[in-house]
Amino acid sequence: MTTEKWKVTLPKPTLIAGMGWLAAGKSTTFAGIVERVEDAVNIKKDVINDALRWEPIDPSRDNPASYQRERGTTWERNTPYFLQHVCMQSYECMLQIGLSLLEQGKHPILEGDFGRMIGGGYFDTVVLPAIRRAGKDIAFKIVYVAAPVEVLKERILKRAAAHDKAYAGSDLDAYFAVRPVVPEEVSRYPHYVVWTHQPIDWARLVQFLAK
Secondary structure, three states: OOHHHHOEOOOOOEEEEEEOOOOOOHHHHHHHHHHHEOOEEEEEHHHHHHHHOEEEOOOOOOOHHHHOHHHEEEOOOOOHHHHHHOHHHHHHHHHHHHHHHHHOOOEEEEEOOOHHHHHOOHHHHHHHHHHHHOOOOOEEEEEEEEOOHHHHHHHHHHHOOHHHHHHHOOOHHHHHHOOOOOOHHHHHOOEEEEEOOOOOOHHHHHHHHHO
16 A cells, blocks of 8 residues: 555644754655655755855856856855854744745645754744744644664764764764753654654654644
8 A cells, every 4th residue: 555545634734843863864754754644845954054055156146157056165064154144044944934835734844953953942932933923723743753872873874974974073972972862852842753763653653743
């Protein structure tokens, strides 16, 4: 039976914060939700980051060649440009796209790590007030994707992605030492933890989103 045959319709527009650390399996998990939930749409922070960290060398709006990425500079994630012009803006961009999709009756998934954000009160300070301002009955839920630290380290080393090194550096022990596998703040919100080192119970996950 294909997932298309049992797609679930959520009772109201739902904003889903899709969280998890590096190599947790976020993209695979959220792609699975999109396959199984009618009108679910995944918004990837990494895609927005990659677009915003590009700076054109010749910012001429009248020259089509100025829009070619290879003619500009792509700033790394540890540079002042990224911290000043991309890091926080990409969260805001992702949220605004999500709010726009909610207006259309969709169920946006905001895919990012959010670890530092949730600990600093990002959802209470930014996301939930934005939902209230929308003036509609909108659900907010967290799907947190996790795996044991040793599994995450093994996955990171195996895929050897520049993206991972930019975030975690070369000392994975130090990186995960200050990052709990599941931050305790997650429990303050309606949430579901997906452990990707074992088979995903898709029926239970979709049921959580639909209730």
